[in-house]
Amino acid sequence: MPSLSDEVLAHRAAAGKMECFEELLARYRVRVYRLCYRMAGNAEDAEDWTQECFVRIYQQLGRYNAERPFTPWLLRVVSNTCISLAKARTRRESRIQVGLTTETEQVSSEGDPLCRTLANAQRQEIQEALDTLSPLVRQTLVLWAQEDLTFRELGDALGAPLPTVSARVQRALQHLRARLLPDNKKVRP
Amino acid sequence: MTCTWVHERLLLYLAEELSPTESARIVDHLAGCRDCNAALNELAASRDILREMIRTTAQPPASLDTRILQRVQSLHRRRFLWLDRLSLWTPKTVFAFSGCALVLVMAGYQWGRWNAAPTPVPGAPTAASALPTLDLASLAEAHHAWDRRTGSADLDATLVAARLTQQTGLDVPPLDLRDRTVRLKDSAVVQVNHIPVAVRHYDWNGTPVSLVQANGIRLDLPYSLRELKHHGRCFLIHQKDGLTYIFWCEGPDNFVLVAQAPPSQLFALTCKLCAKLRPG
Numbered sequence: 001m002p003s004l005s006d007e008v009l010a011h012r013a014a015a016g017k018m019e020c021f022e023e024l025l026a027r028y029r030v031r032v033y034r035l036c037y038r039m040a041g042n043a044e045d046a047e048d049w050t051q052e053c054f055v056r057i058y059q060q061l062g063r064y065n066a067e068r069p070f071t072p073w074l075l076r077v078v079s080n081t082c083i084s085l086a087k088a089r090t091r092r093e094s095r096i097q098v099g100l101t102t103e104t105e106q107v108s109s110e111g112d113p114l115c116r117t118l119a120n121a122q123r124q125e126i127q128e129a130l131d132t133l134s135p136l137v138r139q140t141l142v143l144w145a146q147e148d149l150t151f152r153e154l155g156d157a158l159g160a161p162l163p164t165v166s167a168r169v170q171r172a173l174q175h176l177r178a179r180l181l182p183d184n185k186k187v188r189p
Numbered sequence: 190m191t192c193t194w195v196h197e198r199l200l201l202y203l204a205e206e207l208s209p210t211e212s213a214r215i216v217d218h219l220a221g222c223r224d225c226n227a228a229l230n231e232l233a234a235s236r237d238i239l240r241e242m243i244r245t246t247a248q249p250p251a252s253l254d255t256r257i258l259q260r261v262q263s264l265h266r267r268r269f270l271w272l273d274r275l276s277l278w279t280p281k282t283v284f285a286f287s288g289c290a291l292v293l294v295m296a297g298y299q300w301g302r303w304n305a306a307p308t309p310v311p312g313a314p315t316a317a318s319a320l321p322t323l324d325l326a327s328l329a330e331a332h333h334a335w336d337r338r339t340g341s342a343d344l345d346a347t348l349v350a351a352r353l354t355q356q357t358g359l360d361v362p363p364l365d366l367r368d369r370t371v372r373l374k375d376s377a378v379v380q381v382n383h384i385p386v387a388v389r390h391y392d393w394n395g396t397p398v399s400l401v402q403a404n405g406i407r408l409d410l411p412y413s414l415r416e417l418k419h420h421g422r423c424f425l426i427h428q429k430d431g432l433t434y435i436f437w438c439e440g441p442d443n444f445v446l447v448a449q450a451p452p453s454q455l456f457a458l459t460c461k462l463c464a465k466l467r468p469g
Contacts, residue, residue, distance in 0.1 A: 018265055025257060033249035047253050054257045058264060126242050145243035151206050162206070163197070170200040170232070177235045180242065 006070035014061035021061075025054060031147070032078055038142040039082040039135070041127050045089075053081045075147065075157035079139050086135035129179040133172055140165055141172040192218075195225050199232050320409035321382035323401070323445060329432055331379040332399040332447045335390040344373045353378065353387040359402055359442060361387050364465055370394050371458070384408055393448065393458060400462065401445040410436050410443050417456070424459065426452050435459045439466050 004012075006024065013021040032053050037046035057077050064073055130138055144154055144165075154165045195218050201207045202215050219226050346365035353361040356378045364373070375390040379401075386403040414425040414436065425436040433455045435446045446462065448455050 016265070018262065021261060022258065025254060029249055029254060029257075033253070034245050034247055037245055037247045038243065043247065046247070047249065047256075050249060050253060051257050051260060055260055055264065058261045122242075130243065142243060145240045146245070151201060151204055162201070166201045166204075166206075167197055170197075173200070173232070173236060173239055176239050176243075177231075180239070181235055 007066045007068075010061055010064050010070050010073075011066040013058070014064060021058060024057075028074060032074075034146055035075075035078055035142055036082060038127075038130060038146060039086055039139060041131055049082060049085050052085060053078045056081050072153065072156045075143060076159060079143060079158055083135045083139050086138070090135070125180065129176050132179070133175065137168050137172050140168045141176075144169050192222060192225055195219070195222070196228060199225075199229050200236070203229070203233055203236065320407065321384070322409045322411050323386075323403055323436075323443060324381050325411070325427070325429060325434065327379065327381045328399070328401055328434065328445060328447055329430065331377065331386075331388050331401070332390075332397070332432065335375055335377070335397060335399065341374070344375070346373050349373060349376045349389060352376070353389070353402075357385040357387045357402075359385075359387055359404055360440075361402060362466060364389065364400070364462065366461065366465060368461070371398075371461075381408060393450075396448055396450055398446060398448040398450075398455075398458065401447065403443050403445075405438060405441050405443045408443060410438070419456075419460070422463070424456070426456070428452065437463065439463070 004020075004023070006027065009020040009024050013024060029050070033046060033050045036049035036053060037043065040046045040049050057074060060077055064070070130142070133141065140154065140158060140160075143149060143157060144151075147157075149157065151162055151166045151169070154169075155162045158165060160168075195215055198207060198211065198215060202212060205212075207215070219229065346363040350361045350363035353359065353376055370393060372392045373389060374392050377388045377390070379386045379388050381403065384404065384407050386401055386408070388402075389400045391398045391400065410425060411427070412425070414427040414434075417424045417426055422437065425434075427434040427436075431449050432447055433450055433452050435452070435455055437444055437459070444462075444466075446455060446459050448458075
């Protein structure tokens with residue numbers, strides 16, 4: 001099983017081989033979880049969203065063309081799922097006007113307590129800054145940063161043209177720079 | 190090229206994902222634009238820092254896999270349940286089921302054919318147009334009215350056609366078969382439902398034959414007749430009181446050949462006429 005390519009596994013999983021789907025889950029669980037974590041903003045939601053992403057991947061495997069690379073297809077399904085979940089959550093929050101409690105990333109208990117506190121504060125600040133972006137822009141930025149994709153690959157994964165995704169990332173970076181790197185912290189060449 | 194154009198492409202330029210032409214244009218612009226240079230340097234410096242800040246090293250809990258698999262397996266069971274049921278089907282039951290399905294399909298096809306409306310002649314007006322139909326009785330009467338004694342000499346096909354065209358308003362083509370077996374002997378204009386119809390009488394090896402031409406826009410063909418398809422064309426055949434009628438369409442006009450002859454023989458003459466009416 002480990003010797004099989006993602007494409008072959010996906011093809012077999014679509015035909016009903018559960019063990020192939022399990023292998024795909026093992027290969028992609030961390031990547032999908034991290035994308036969901038950045039999109040959801042907290043660990044609890046990230047788990048639910050990851051589960052939802054894999055359910056949708058399983059449901060849509062029948063439509064996957066095994067002649068094309070699997071990873072962009074998977075990232076596209078994950079992106080669409082995260083965007084729709086983020087939009088649904090925004091609607092829900094605006095209805096009940098109650099914010100979710102943000103949990104910070106699990107950090108190592110080792111090291112200096114002050115460093116840990118600062119790291120936690122920084123992570124929270126980053127997440128808050130990301131949360132100010134629209135789901136679509138946030139997803140584009142997170143995919144670009146987390147997956148280290150080229151803009152062409154990013155366009156494939158999101159089903160958008162190259163100039164659109166690069167402009168989206170550039171605008172998002174400018175926005176985050178203004179929030180996270182104020183003048184005194186800005187990097188000067 | 191404006192600074193806006195350059196700004197929109199700075200990130201692609203840094204990622205080296207621009208075409209060589211676009212990259213060269215940006216290099217040219219940067220050489221002379223201080224603002225764009227500053228923007229590029231700021232973006233280059235902050236890009237990697239922000240990317241690192243956004244990246245997370247969060248790890249999913251081990252229990253997540255179990256949750257995902259439980260949910261997917263429940264979907265899997267539902268999805269493939271009907272496939273499992275197929276295993277209950279033995280070759281005998283599959284064969285019996287296929288046989289029944291085939292019989293039903295064939296019965297449906299036959300029923301559809303019996304109940305289908307007669308196919309209209311291509312190019313002819315539809316039955317729904319409610320036009321008066323070419324009356325068989327008046328055609329038979331016109332055929333019998335031909336007095337062969339008065340038409341003993343062969344007529345000039347072109348002159349007859351010109352005269353009929355003038356009298357009926359139809360575009361009557363000269364039908365000179367140049368065949369010794371078929372000779373044009375007489376012509377007449379007959380009123381069917383008060384509509385003038387051109388009739389040409391031929392002598393066909395001693396058998397009188399009438400060729401009727403009527404305007405298809407004003408007079409319809411009777412559609413409840415036996416249909417014959419030949420070389421992609423449709424003919425209607427009818428026999429009554431010893432006469433054979435063969436109907437067909439040619440352009441906007443309907444043609445009928447009437448003779449006291451077997452349908453197969455008259456059809457041979459029909460084909461000859463059709464070839465003359467529509468060369469090639």
